[in-house]
Amino acid sequence: MTTLLLHGLGADRRQPLKLFSPVLAAIDGADGPVVAIDVRAHGTFHEVGTPADFALDRLAAEAAAATVAEVPRLIQAEDAPDDAALGPAPxxxxxISMGAAIALRLALDGLLPVDRAVFVRPSFDDRSLPPNLRAFPVIGERLHDAGADGAAEFRETNLYHEVERVSPAGAAGLLAQFTAPLAEERAMRLVEVPRNRAFSDDAELAGLAGRGIRSLVVGAPRDPVHPLATAERWAGALGVPLETVPARDDGLAAQTAAMRDAVGRWLALTARA
Incomplete structure:
Protein backbone atom coordinates (compact mmCIF):
# COMPACT_ATOMS: atom_id res chain seq x y z
CA MET A 1 0.00 0.00 0.00
CA THR A 2 1.28 3.46 -0.88
CA THR A 3 1.92 5.78 2.06
CA LEU A 4 1.71 9.57 1.70
CA LEU A 5 3.52 11.72 4.27
CA LEU A 6 2.52 15.36 4.82
CA HIS A 7 4.60 17.83 6.83
CA GLY A 8 3.72 20.67 9.16
CA LEU A 9 3.67 24.43 8.59
CA GLY A 10 7.18 25.78 8.01
CA ALA A 11 8.74 22.32 7.71
CA ASP A 12 9.25 20.21 4.58
CA ARG A 13 9.04 16.61 3.39
CA ARG A 14 12.06 15.62 5.47
CA GLN A 15 10.11 16.10 8.71
CA PRO A 16 7.71 13.14 8.34
CA LEU A 17 10.32 11.08 6.51
CA LYS A 18 12.71 11.35 9.45
CA LEU A 19 9.96 10.60 11.92
CA PHE A 20 8.15 7.73 10.23
CA SER A 21 10.51 6.09 7.72
CA PRO A 22 11.78 3.61 10.36
CA VAL A 23 8.20 2.67 11.21
CA LEU A 24 7.16 2.16 7.61
CA ALA A 25 10.24 0.11 6.83
CA ALA A 26 9.45 -2.20 9.75
CA ILE A 27 5.73 -2.52 8.95
CA ASP A 28 5.44 -2.44 5.19
CA GLY A 29 8.95 -3.29 4.06
CA ALA A 30 9.11 -3.00 0.29
CA ASP A 31 5.40 -3.69 -0.23
CA GLY A 32 4.50 -0.15 -1.25
CA PRO A 33 6.08 3.20 -2.11
CA VAL A 34 6.43 6.03 0.39
CA VAL A 35 5.63 9.45 -1.05
CA ALA A 36 6.60 12.60 0.83
CA ILE A 37 5.76 15.88 -0.86
CA ASP A 38 6.51 19.53 -0.21
CA VAL A 39 3.43 21.72 0.20
CA ARG A 40 3.31 25.07 -1.62
CA ALA A 41 6.00 27.52 -0.42
CA HIS A 42 7.80 24.75 1.47
CA GLY A 43 10.91 22.78 0.63
CA THR A 44 11.38 22.36 -3.13
CA PHE A 45 7.96 23.84 -3.95
CA HIS A 46 9.32 27.35 -4.51
CA GLU A 47 6.21 29.05 -5.87
CA VAL A 48 4.42 31.21 -3.29
CA GLY A 49 1.52 32.58 -5.27
CA THR A 50 -1.37 34.58 -3.83
CA PRO A 51 -3.24 34.39 -0.51
CA ALA A 52 -6.00 32.38 -2.19
CA ASP A 53 -3.48 29.68 -3.09
CA PHE A 54 -3.14 28.84 0.61
CA ALA A 55 -6.78 27.81 1.00
CA LEU A 56 -6.80 24.31 2.43
CA ASP A 57 -8.77 22.83 -0.47
CA ARG A 58 -6.20 24.16 -2.94
CA LEU A 59 -3.29 22.81 -0.90
CA ALA A 60 -5.04 19.45 -0.74
CA ALA A 61 -5.67 19.44 -4.49
CA GLU A 62 -2.00 20.22 -5.15
CA ALA A 63 -0.95 17.47 -2.74
CA ALA A 64 -3.23 15.00 -4.53
CA ALA A 65 -1.87 15.95 -7.94
CA ALA A 66 1.74 15.64 -6.77
CA THR A 67 1.02 12.22 -5.25
CA VAL A 68 -0.69 10.88 -8.36
CA ALA A 69 2.22 12.13 -10.47
CA GLU A 70 4.50 9.87 -8.43
CA VAL A 71 2.08 6.94 -8.13
CA PRO A 72 -0.29 6.85 -11.14
CA ARG A 73 -2.01 3.71 -9.79
CA LEU A 74 -3.80 5.90 -7.27
CA ILE A 75 -6.29 6.82 -9.98
CA GLN A 76 -8.22 4.59 -12.34
CA ALA A 77 -8.55 5.35 -16.02
CA GLU A 78 -12.04 6.38 -17.08
CA ASP A 79 -12.22 3.59 -19.66
CA ALA A 80 -11.02 0.87 -17.25
CA PRO A 81 -13.57 -1.78 -16.21
CA ASP A 82 -15.00 -1.47 -12.70
CA ASP A 83 -13.13 -4.57 -11.58
CA ALA A 84 -9.81 -3.51 -13.13
CA ALA A 85 -7.03 -5.13 -11.15
CA LEU A 86 -4.72 -2.15 -11.47
CA GLY A 87 -6.76 0.60 -9.93
CA PRO A 88 -7.40 2.53 -7.97
CA ALA A 89 -4.85 1.53 -5.34
CA PRO A 90 -5.56 2.19 -1.64
CA ILE A 96 1.56 16.27 10.98
CA SER A 97 -0.22 19.45 12.16
CA MET A 98 -0.96 21.33 8.92
CA GLY A 99 -0.34 18.02 7.19
CA ALA A 100 -3.07 16.45 9.31
CA ALA A 101 -5.53 19.09 8.11
CA ILE A 102 -4.53 18.48 4.48
CA ALA A 103 -4.81 14.72 5.01
CA LEU A 104 -8.32 15.18 6.38
CA ARG A 105 -9.40 17.18 3.34
CA LEU A 106 -7.86 14.60 0.99
CA ALA A 107 -9.96 11.93 2.67
CA LEU A 108 -13.22 13.84 3.14
CA ASP A 109 -13.19 15.36 -0.33
CA GLY A 110 -12.32 12.06 -2.03
CA LEU A 111 -9.25 13.53 -3.73
CA LEU A 112 -7.30 10.29 -3.25
CA PRO A 113 -8.39 6.71 -2.45
CA VAL A 114 -7.53 6.96 1.24
CA ASP A 115 -7.92 3.71 3.18
CA ARG A 116 -6.13 4.70 6.41
CA ALA A 117 -5.28 8.08 7.92
CA VAL A 118 -3.06 9.05 10.84
CA PHE A 119 -3.51 12.57 12.18
CA VAL A 120 -0.46 13.60 14.22
CA ARG A 121 -0.72 16.55 16.62
CA PRO A 122 -3.62 18.24 14.78
CA SER A 123 -3.76 21.99 15.28
CA PHE A 124 -6.67 23.07 13.05
CA ASP A 125 -10.37 22.82 13.83
CA ASP A 126 -13.60 24.46 12.65
CA ARG A 127 -12.43 28.00 13.39
CA SER A 128 -10.40 30.37 11.28
CA LEU A 129 -7.27 31.37 13.18
CA PRO A 130 -7.96 29.57 16.48
CA PRO A 131 -6.06 30.84 19.54
CA ASN A 132 -3.34 28.21 19.27
CA LEU A 133 -2.38 29.43 15.77
CA ARG A 134 -2.49 33.18 16.31
CA ALA A 135 1.27 33.49 16.68
CA PHE A 136 1.90 32.46 13.07
CA PRO A 137 0.41 35.51 11.28
CA VAL A 138 2.35 37.72 13.70
CA ILE A 139 5.56 35.88 12.81
CA GLY A 140 4.69 36.23 9.14
CA GLU A 141 4.21 39.96 9.49
CA ARG A 142 7.50 40.35 11.39
CA LEU A 143 9.29 38.38 8.67
CA HIS A 144 7.76 40.55 5.98
CA ASP A 145 8.74 43.78 7.75
CA ALA A 146 12.13 42.91 9.27
CA GLY A 147 13.22 39.50 8.04
CA ALA A 148 14.98 37.25 10.53
CA ASP A 149 15.66 40.29 12.73
CA GLY A 150 11.95 40.33 13.52
CA ALA A 151 12.52 37.45 15.93
CA ALA A 152 13.75 39.84 18.63
CA GLU A 153 10.53 41.84 18.49
CA PHE A 154 8.41 38.70 18.42
CA ARG A 155 10.11 37.44 21.60
CA GLU A 156 8.68 40.47 23.42
CA THR A 157 5.06 39.71 22.51
CA ASN A 158 2.49 38.19 24.83
CA LEU A 159 1.86 35.49 22.23
CA TYR A 160 5.44 34.27 22.58
CA HIS A 161 5.50 34.47 26.37
CA GLU A 162 2.21 32.57 26.68
CA VAL A 163 3.66 29.68 24.71
CA GLU A 164 7.03 29.81 26.48
CA ARG A 165 5.38 29.59 29.92
CA VAL A 166 3.76 26.29 28.98
CA SER A 167 6.34 24.85 26.60
CA PRO A 168 9.87 26.16 26.02
CA ALA A 169 10.14 23.62 23.20
CA GLY A 170 7.01 25.04 21.60
CA ALA A 171 8.40 28.56 21.90
CA ALA A 172 11.64 27.44 20.26
CA GLY A 173 9.60 25.97 17.44
CA LEU A 174 7.94 29.33 16.85
CA LEU A 175 11.32 31.11 16.75
CA ALA A 176 12.58 28.52 14.26
CA GLN A 177 10.10 29.93 11.73
CA PHE A 178 12.36 32.98 11.45
CA THR A 179 15.35 30.92 10.33
CA ALA A 180 13.56 28.42 8.08
CA PRO A 181 14.82 28.32 4.46
CA LEU A 182 13.53 31.31 2.47
CA ALA A 183 11.44 32.29 5.49
CA GLU A 184 11.11 35.94 4.49
CA GLU A 185 10.11 35.18 0.91
CA ARG A 186 7.57 32.61 2.12
CA ALA A 187 6.13 34.65 4.99
CA MET A 188 2.69 34.60 3.35
CA ARG A 189 2.25 30.94 4.29
CA LEU A 190 2.34 31.82 7.99
CA VAL A 191 -0.24 34.56 7.53
CA GLU A 192 -2.70 32.63 5.35
CA VAL A 193 -2.58 28.93 6.27
CA PRO A 194 -3.79 29.42 9.89
CA ARG A 195 -6.94 31.12 8.55
CA ASN A 196 -8.15 27.76 7.26
CA ARG A 197 -10.83 25.60 8.84
CA ALA A 198 -9.99 21.90 8.72
CA PHE A 199 -13.67 20.92 8.89
CA SER A 200 -17.04 22.64 9.15
CA ASP A 201 -18.26 20.88 12.29
CA ASP A 202 -17.98 17.62 14.24
CA ALA A 203 -20.60 16.01 12.01
CA GLU A 204 -18.32 16.41 9.00
CA LEU A 205 -15.50 14.75 10.94
CA ALA A 206 -17.80 11.90 11.87
CA GLY A 207 -18.48 11.30 8.18
CA LEU A 208 -14.98 9.94 7.65
CA ALA A 209 -15.87 6.54 9.08
CA GLY A 210 -18.88 6.40 6.77
CA ARG A 211 -16.47 6.41 3.86
CA GLY A 212 -14.83 3.28 5.22
CA ILE A 213 -11.65 5.16 6.16
CA ARG A 214 -9.91 3.93 9.29
CA SER A 215 -8.01 6.54 11.27
CA LEU A 216 -5.87 7.26 14.32
CA VAL A 217 -5.18 10.52 16.16
CA VAL A 218 -1.93 11.22 18.01
CA GLY A 219 -1.63 14.06 20.52
CA ALA A 220 0.66 15.29 23.26
CA PRO A 221 0.16 17.28 26.47
CA ARG A 222 1.55 20.75 27.17
CA ASP A 223 1.70 21.72 23.51
CA PRO A 224 0.11 25.17 23.10
CA VAL A 225 0.36 25.14 19.30
CA HIS A 226 -1.05 21.60 18.98
CA PRO A 227 -3.41 21.39 21.96
CA LEU A 228 -4.22 17.97 23.31
CA ALA A 229 -7.83 19.19 23.50
CA THR A 230 -7.82 19.54 19.70
CA ALA A 231 -6.55 15.98 19.29
CA GLU A 232 -9.22 14.79 21.73
CA ARG A 233 -11.91 16.58 19.73
CA TRP A 234 -10.73 15.03 16.47
CA ALA A 235 -10.62 11.53 17.97
CA GLY A 236 -13.99 11.93 19.67
CA ALA A 237 -15.80 13.18 16.58
CA LEU A 238 -14.11 10.60 14.37
CA GLY A 239 -14.89 7.85 16.87
CA VAL A 240 -11.32 6.53 16.68
CA PRO A 241 -8.45 5.84 19.10
CA LEU A 242 -6.34 8.66 20.52
CA GLU A 243 -2.72 7.87 21.32
CA THR A 244 -1.21 10.32 23.80
CA VAL A 245 2.58 10.56 23.67
CA PRO A 246 4.94 12.39 26.07
CA ALA A 247 5.29 16.15 25.84
CA ARG A 248 8.18 17.51 23.79
CA ASP A 249 9.45 19.27 26.90
CA ASP A 250 9.91 15.90 28.57
CA GLY A 251 12.39 14.99 25.84
CA LEU A 252 12.08 14.90 22.08
CA ALA A 253 13.64 11.44 21.94
CA ALA A 254 10.97 10.06 24.27
CA GLN A 255 8.18 11.64 22.25
CA THR A 256 9.62 10.38 18.97
CA ALA A 257 9.98 6.83 20.29
CA ALA A 258 6.43 6.81 21.67
CA MET A 259 5.03 8.26 18.45
CA ARG A 260 6.77 5.67 16.31
CA ASP A 261 5.59 2.91 18.59
CA ALA A 262 1.96 4.11 18.60
CA VAL A 263 1.76 4.62 14.85
CA GLY A 264 3.64 1.41 14.11
CA ARG A 265 1.34 -0.69 16.29
CA TRP A 266 -1.76 0.81 14.71
CA LEU A 267 -0.48 0.33 11.17
CA ALA A 268 0.38 -3.27 11.91
CA LEU A 269 -3.01 -3.89 13.50
CA THR A 270 -4.98 -2.33 10.67
CA ALA A 271 -2.89 -4.09 8.04
CA ARG A 272 -4.15 -7.39 9.46
CA ALA A 273 -7.77 -6.21 9.67
Missing part, protein backbone atom coordinates in the same frame (compact mmCIF):
# COMPACT_ATOMS: atom_id res chain seq x y z
CA UNK A 91 -3.53 4.79 0.21
CA UNK A 92 -2.36 5.39 3.76
CA UNK A 93 -1.83 9.06 4.61
CA UNK A 94 0.05 10.35 7.64
CA UNK A 95 -0.05 14.10 8.31
Missing amino acids: LTVIG
Whole structure:
Protein backbone atom coordinates (compact mmCIF):
# COMPACT_ATOMS: atom_id res chain seq x y z
CA MET A 1 0.00 0.00 0.00
CA THR A 2 1.28 3.46 -0.88
CA THR A 3 1.92 5.78 2.06
CA LEU A 4 1.71 9.57 1.70
CA LEU A 5 3.52 11.72 4.27
CA LEU A 6 2.52 15.36 4.82
CA HIS A 7 4.60 17.83 6.83
CA GLY A 8 3.72 20.67 9.16
CA LEU A 9 3.67 24.43 8.59
CA GLY A 10 7.18 25.78 8.01
CA ALA A 11 8.74 22.32 7.71
CA ASP A 12 9.25 20.21 4.58
CA ARG A 13 9.04 16.61 3.39
CA ARG A 14 12.06 15.62 5.47
CA GLN A 15 10.11 16.10 8.71
CA PRO A 16 7.71 13.14 8.34
CA LEU A 17 10.32 11.08 6.51
CA LYS A 18 12.71 11.35 9.45
CA LEU A 19 9.96 10.60 11.92
CA PHE A 20 8.15 7.73 10.23
CA SER A 21 10.51 6.09 7.72
CA PRO A 22 11.78 3.61 10.36
CA VAL A 23 8.20 2.67 11.21
CA LEU A 24 7.16 2.16 7.61
CA ALA A 25 10.24 0.11 6.83
CA ALA A 26 9.45 -2.20 9.75
CA ILE A 27 5.73 -2.52 8.95
CA ASP A 28 5.44 -2.44 5.19
CA GLY A 29 8.95 -3.29 4.06
CA ALA A 30 9.11 -3.00 0.29
CA ASP A 31 5.40 -3.69 -0.23
CA GLY A 32 4.50 -0.15 -1.25
CA PRO A 33 6.08 3.20 -2.11
CA VAL A 34 6.43 6.03 0.39
CA VAL A 35 5.63 9.45 -1.05
CA ALA A 36 6.60 12.60 0.83
CA ILE A 37 5.76 15.88 -0.86
CA ASP A 38 6.51 19.53 -0.21
CA VAL A 39 3.43 21.72 0.20
CA ARG A 40 3.31 25.07 -1.62
CA ALA A 41 6.00 27.52 -0.42
CA HIS A 42 7.80 24.75 1.47
CA GLY A 43 10.91 22.78 0.63
CA THR A 44 11.38 22.36 -3.13
CA PHE A 45 7.96 23.84 -3.95
CA HIS A 46 9.32 27.35 -4.51
CA GLU A 47 6.21 29.05 -5.87
CA VAL A 48 4.42 31.21 -3.29
CA GLY A 49 1.52 32.58 -5.27
CA THR A 50 -1.37 34.58 -3.83
CA PRO A 51 -3.24 34.39 -0.51
CA ALA A 52 -6.00 32.38 -2.19
CA ASP A 53 -3.48 29.68 -3.09
CA PHE A 54 -3.14 28.84 0.61
CA ALA A 55 -6.78 27.81 1.00
CA LEU A 56 -6.80 24.31 2.43
CA ASP A 57 -8.77 22.83 -0.47
CA ARG A 58 -6.20 24.16 -2.94
CA LEU A 59 -3.29 22.81 -0.90
CA ALA A 60 -5.04 19.45 -0.74
CA ALA A 61 -5.67 19.44 -4.49
CA GLU A 62 -2.00 20.22 -5.15
CA ALA A 63 -0.95 17.47 -2.74
CA ALA A 64 -3.23 15.00 -4.53
CA ALA A 65 -1.87 15.95 -7.94
CA ALA A 66 1.74 15.64 -6.77
CA THR A 67 1.02 12.22 -5.25
CA VAL A 68 -0.69 10.88 -8.36
CA ALA A 69 2.22 12.13 -10.47
CA GLU A 70 4.50 9.87 -8.43
CA VAL A 71 2.08 6.94 -8.13
CA PRO A 72 -0.29 6.85 -11.14
CA ARG A 73 -2.01 3.71 -9.79
CA LEU A 74 -3.80 5.90 -7.27
CA ILE A 75 -6.29 6.82 -9.98
CA GLN A 76 -8.22 4.59 -12.34
CA ALA A 77 -8.55 5.35 -16.02
CA GLU A 78 -12.04 6.38 -17.08
CA ASP A 79 -12.22 3.59 -19.66
CA ALA A 80 -11.02 0.87 -17.25
CA PRO A 81 -13.57 -1.78 -16.21
CA ASP A 82 -15.00 -1.47 -12.70
CA ASP A 83 -13.13 -4.57 -11.58
CA ALA A 84 -9.81 -3.51 -13.13
CA ALA A 85 -7.03 -5.13 -11.15
CA LEU A 86 -4.72 -2.15 -11.47
CA GLY A 87 -6.76 0.60 -9.93
CA PRO A 88 -7.40 2.53 -7.97
CA ALA A 89 -4.85 1.53 -5.34
CA PRO A 90 -5.56 2.19 -1.64
CA LEU A 91 -3.53 4.79 0.21
CA THR A 92 -2.36 5.39 3.76
CA VAL A 93 -1.83 9.06 4.61
CA ILE A 94 0.05 10.35 7.64
CA GLY A 95 -0.05 14.10 8.31
CA ILE A 96 1.56 16.27 10.98
CA SER A 97 -0.22 19.45 12.16
CA MET A 98 -0.96 21.33 8.92
CA GLY A 99 -0.34 18.02 7.19
CA ALA A 100 -3.07 16.45 9.31
CA ALA A 101 -5.53 19.09 8.11
CA ILE A 102 -4.53 18.48 4.48
CA ALA A 103 -4.81 14.72 5.01
CA LEU A 104 -8.32 15.18 6.38
CA ARG A 105 -9.40 17.18 3.34
CA LEU A 106 -7.86 14.60 0.99
CA ALA A 107 -9.96 11.93 2.67
CA LEU A 108 -13.22 13.84 3.14
CA ASP A 109 -13.19 15.36 -0.33
CA GLY A 110 -12.32 12.06 -2.03
CA LEU A 111 -9.25 13.53 -3.73
CA LEU A 112 -7.30 10.29 -3.25
CA PRO A 113 -8.39 6.71 -2.45
CA VAL A 114 -7.53 6.96 1.24
CA ASP A 115 -7.92 3.71 3.18
CA ARG A 116 -6.13 4.70 6.41
CA ALA A 117 -5.28 8.08 7.92
CA VAL A 118 -3.06 9.05 10.84
CA PHE A 119 -3.51 12.57 12.18
CA VAL A 120 -0.46 13.60 14.22
CA ARG A 121 -0.72 16.55 16.62
CA PRO A 122 -3.62 18.24 14.78
CA SER A 123 -3.76 21.99 15.28
CA PHE A 124 -6.67 23.07 13.05
CA ASP A 125 -10.37 22.82 13.83
CA ASP A 126 -13.60 24.46 12.65
CA ARG A 127 -12.43 28.00 13.39
CA SER A 128 -10.40 30.37 11.28
CA LEU A 129 -7.27 31.37 13.18
CA PRO A 130 -7.96 29.57 16.48
CA PRO A 131 -6.06 30.84 19.54
CA ASN A 132 -3.34 28.21 19.27
CA LEU A 133 -2.38 29.43 15.77
CA ARG A 134 -2.49 33.18 16.31
CA ALA A 135 1.27 33.49 16.68
CA PHE A 136 1.90 32.46 13.07
CA PRO A 137 0.41 35.51 11.28
CA VAL A 138 2.35 37.72 13.70
CA ILE A 139 5.56 35.88 12.81
CA GLY A 140 4.69 36.23 9.14
CA GLU A 141 4.21 39.96 9.49
CA ARG A 142 7.50 40.35 11.39
CA LEU A 143 9.29 38.38 8.67
CA HIS A 144 7.76 40.55 5.98
CA ASP A 145 8.74 43.78 7.75
CA ALA A 146 12.13 42.91 9.27
CA GLY A 147 13.22 39.50 8.04
CA ALA A 148 14.98 37.25 10.53
CA ASP A 149 15.66 40.29 12.73
CA GLY A 150 11.95 40.33 13.52
CA ALA A 151 12.52 37.45 15.93
CA ALA A 152 13.75 39.84 18.63
CA GLU A 153 10.53 41.84 18.49
CA PHE A 154 8.41 38.70 18.42
CA ARG A 155 10.11 37.44 21.60
CA GLU A 156 8.68 40.47 23.42
CA THR A 157 5.06 39.71 22.51
CA ASN A 158 2.49 38.19 24.83
CA LEU A 159 1.86 35.49 22.23
CA TYR A 160 5.44 34.27 22.58
CA HIS A 161 5.50 34.47 26.37
CA GLU A 162 2.21 32.57 26.68
CA VAL A 163 3.66 29.68 24.71
CA GLU A 164 7.03 29.81 26.48
CA ARG A 165 5.38 29.59 29.92
CA VAL A 166 3.76 26.29 28.98
CA SER A 167 6.34 24.85 26.60
CA PRO A 168 9.87 26.16 26.02
CA ALA A 169 10.14 23.62 23.20
CA GLY A 170 7.01 25.04 21.60
CA ALA A 171 8.40 28.56 21.90
CA ALA A 172 11.64 27.44 20.26
CA GLY A 173 9.60 25.97 17.44
CA LEU A 174 7.94 29.33 16.85
CA LEU A 175 11.32 31.11 16.75
CA ALA A 176 12.58 28.52 14.26
CA GLN A 177 10.10 29.93 11.73
CA PHE A 178 12.36 32.98 11.45
CA THR A 179 15.35 30.92 10.33
CA ALA A 180 13.56 28.42 8.08
CA PRO A 181 14.82 28.32 4.46
CA LEU A 182 13.53 31.31 2.47
CA ALA A 183 11.44 32.29 5.49
CA GLU A 184 11.11 35.94 4.49
CA GLU A 185 10.11 35.18 0.91
CA ARG A 186 7.57 32.61 2.12
CA ALA A 187 6.13 34.65 4.99
CA MET A 188 2.69 34.60 3.35
CA ARG A 189 2.25 30.94 4.29
CA LEU A 190 2.34 31.82 7.99
CA VAL A 191 -0.24 34.56 7.53
CA GLU A 192 -2.70 32.63 5.35
CA VAL A 193 -2.58 28.93 6.27
CA PRO A 194 -3.79 29.42 9.89
CA ARG A 195 -6.94 31.12 8.55
CA ASN A 196 -8.15 27.76 7.26
CA ARG A 197 -10.83 25.60 8.84
CA ALA A 198 -9.99 21.90 8.72
CA PHE A 199 -13.67 20.92 8.89
CA SER A 200 -17.04 22.64 9.15
CA ASP A 201 -18.26 20.88 12.29
CA ASP A 202 -17.98 17.62 14.24
CA ALA A 203 -20.60 16.01 12.01
CA GLU A 204 -18.32 16.41 9.00
CA LEU A 205 -15.50 14.75 10.94
CA ALA A 206 -17.80 11.90 11.87
CA GLY A 207 -18.48 11.30 8.18
CA LEU A 208 -14.98 9.94 7.65
CA ALA A 209 -15.87 6.54 9.08
CA GLY A 210 -18.88 6.40 6.77
CA ARG A 211 -16.47 6.41 3.86
CA GLY A 212 -14.83 3.28 5.22
CA ILE A 213 -11.65 5.16 6.16
CA ARG A 214 -9.91 3.93 9.29
CA SER A 215 -8.01 6.54 11.27
CA LEU A 216 -5.87 7.26 14.32
CA VAL A 217 -5.18 10.52 16.16
CA VAL A 218 -1.93 11.22 18.01
CA GLY A 219 -1.63 14.06 20.52
CA ALA A 220 0.66 15.29 23.26
CA PRO A 221 0.16 17.28 26.47
CA ARG A 222 1.55 20.75 27.17
CA ASP A 223 1.70 21.72 23.51
CA PRO A 224 0.11 25.17 23.10
CA VAL A 225 0.36 25.14 19.30
CA HIS A 226 -1.05 21.60 18.98
CA PRO A 227 -3.41 21.39 21.96
CA LEU A 228 -4.22 17.97 23.31
CA ALA A 229 -7.83 19.19 23.50
CA THR A 230 -7.82 19.54 19.70
CA ALA A 231 -6.55 15.98 19.29
CA GLU A 232 -9.22 14.79 21.73
CA ARG A 233 -11.91 16.58 19.73
CA TRP A 234 -10.73 15.03 16.47
CA ALA A 235 -10.62 11.53 17.97
CA GLY A 236 -13.99 11.93 19.67
CA ALA A 237 -15.80 13.18 16.58
CA LEU A 238 -14.11 10.60 14.37
CA GLY A 239 -14.89 7.85 16.87
CA VAL A 240 -11.32 6.53 16.68
CA PRO A 241 -8.45 5.84 19.10
CA LEU A 242 -6.34 8.66 20.52
CA GLU A 243 -2.72 7.87 21.32
CA THR A 244 -1.21 10.32 23.80
CA VAL A 245 2.58 10.56 23.67
CA PRO A 246 4.94 12.39 26.07
CA ALA A 247 5.29 16.15 25.84
CA ARG A 248 8.18 17.51 23.79
CA ASP A 249 9.45 19.27 26.90
CA ASP A 250 9.91 15.90 28.57
CA GLY A 251 12.39 14.99 25.84
CA LEU A 252 12.08 14.90 22.08
CA ALA A 253 13.64 11.44 21.94
CA ALA A 254 10.97 10.06 24.27
CA GLN A 255 8.18 11.64 22.25
CA THR A 256 9.62 10.38 18.97
CA ALA A 257 9.98 6.83 20.29
CA ALA A 258 6.43 6.81 21.67
CA MET A 259 5.03 8.26 18.45
CA ARG A 260 6.77 5.67 16.31
CA ASP A 261 5.59 2.91 18.59
CA ALA A 262 1.96 4.11 18.60
CA VAL A 263 1.76 4.62 14.85
CA GLY A 264 3.64 1.41 14.11
CA ARG A 265 1.34 -0.69 16.29
CA TRP A 266 -1.76 0.81 14.71
CA LEU A 267 -0.48 0.33 11.17
CA ALA A 268 0.38 -3.27 11.91
CA LEU A 269 -3.01 -3.89 13.50
CA THR A 270 -4.98 -2.33 10.67
CA ALA A 271 -2.89 -4.09 8.04
CA ARG A 272 -4.15 -7.39 9.46
CA ALA A 273 -7.77 -6.21 9.67
